[in-house]
Amino acid sequence: MKKLYILAAAIILMALSAISANAQLKGNIFIHDPSTIAECDGKYYTFGTGSGGLISEDGYTWTGGGVRTGGGVAPDVIKIGDRYLVSYSAGFPGTEGKTRGNIITMWTKTLDPESPDFGYSDPMLVAWAEADEDCWAIDPAFLMGPDGKLWCSYGTYFGTIRICELDPKTGNRMPGDVATDVAIDCEATAMMYRNGWYYLLATHGTCCDGVNSTYNIVVGRSRNPRGPYYDNVGRDMMEGGGRMVLSAGNRVTGPGHFGHFVVDEGVERMSCHYEADMDLSGRSVLAINALQWRDDWPFVADQFKPGSFEIESVRRGYALEIAVDFVRMAGRSTRGFGSVNDPTFAIENQQLVDVIADWPKGEIGVRANDYMFRPHQRWTITPVEDAGGYLGFPYYKIEIEGTHRALAATEAEELITVPAFTGADEQLWRIEQLIDGTYRIMPKSVPGHDEPLALICTGDSTVALGKYDFNSDNSKWNFRDR
């Protein structure tokens, strides 16, 4: 289990670029031990083991170029006021080699290395563990609590995970603070706060073994930032407890180094690395997933997979459809009557070819209606190459199944379909799974509008564009294939 850091490999990997169908992100996504993603002046940043970091203008396509001094391993970053506090762990020769690990923090006004304001302050040693101590002080992670207190968790398999308090004004250790042991047999921790609960995310399993890495992310929760943190069966994380948040699957192994990012109310992301992406030579990659909550427990559901679906409103359960005639299917209504001995037979689905000739050739409006799995209610959702994306995901086009008829937003804040997808911004859609498992659907942009608008129900059967509201089912949709 025991962590082996391959600094040189991580640095070299950052120089290359690729796309992974599983990790979804595009560009240079090679990183190990990524920090929580931070936003700075409209760009996203994450730093990894080594000295570099990744930068993205849209959160989907990433490049190298991030700069973090100090070297070492497993950094984290948090914005406090108008500054960024960056931490990392590194050896510290000042103690004659006796210290096994040190947690170091430093400030910078910006994460943009091209900015004249860029530059790190002198590093501060805020926590450490002795060579023979039941702790190895690496893998720091920050949490700003609801009361303005700044917490830092750190540690690895060698002994305990600890939480200490830092001074959010100085970034240094809070005077007199004594670190608290909160977990064992894990590493790469992170903390979250929600609904009165503090959450300790921890990485269990084996690190740094490529496609055989069993790294996985588990969680415990507590009402107190210093614990004890219990899992779903009441087991203390000091007893090894933890509820699974994310493990291997879909040709990627070894998720670790959880990071939390709130996009909007009800729209949350978790970042991590996968130890190995089997579509990318088994290399370690950055990944971003939608984070969900159920009964005040976080989990990561399977990523949205392109395909053909009913788009179902949460408001009424009606299906998004184009406004064309409902064409009755042949077949008598038996109401189930008849002899039990009468032979039965399958009735074919209504086919696109049965109805499309009667559809208007130009723009067609959009509404919601009873789902009858008819051609005008089936939508094919496909990521659009080279159209960019948003934090973690690409833009999609939404077309009637079997056609190029595409969903589009209009300046009048309405929805139409156009005969063919053109790639215009109003035909590009961000599909984001919300924390309750439903989705919000938003056009990349709406002609004549600067503010973001989402696909909403204004009535049970009427859809339009409007302001997203997580607390209203009008803003929520499901993708179903039935």
Next chain:
Amino acid sequence: MKKLIVLTLFFLGLGIQMNAQSAPGQMPPLTLEDYFSPSTAVPAGPDAKGFVQRWTLLEPIGKPGLNSNAAFNDSYLRKEFATVYFKDQNTMVPKDGQTVTLADKTKLKWHCLDSKKYNVKLYRFASGLGLRPTEGVFMAVTVINVDKDVTVRMAVGSNSGSIWYVNGEEAILLSNDRRMVVDDCVSPKLTLHKGKNVVRGTVINGPGMSDFCIRFYDENGNIFKDFTVTNQ
């Protein structure tokens, strides 16, 4: 609270400010007594959560070169755990200070100890004796005393792979590169017979810390604590 110490040192060309309750290098070394106390003749009970804390532990059998646990699949461990290192390895109920002799004439000593924690920190057992705490095989024996036959399941967590026997019968194998988690693996139902029941285990680990924890559950799924623990 210890005194606040602020040091300024030079690290990689940068001044590093240190600010915490004590300076690095000031913590005294950890000892065997920090984790264990000698067993006594008085039978011990389980702790409040049912964990067995009294064990007779053999000084680790060195496995030089075992610098990874990646090979710890079931087959590897069964072969390893079938290795006989010394006479009466699978039957003896050792006394404190009793020694065994390995094939290379190395003599290892048994130690009767009570863990001060719910788990048995094998790494600290070895390091506390001045022995190599990694890349080795640990053996543990204890005696569970019950006043009537009782059906239980034995719950084990170990770092890393381990195998456990109750009265000479295999109860459970914990395979792969495993971390110690309470109630990680649980045996099939087994009978603790009235009187003495010998629990025997072997733990193997390469790098890093090693430990284990054991408790029992009754037939209703409740923690079973109606027993005493002795070394003999």
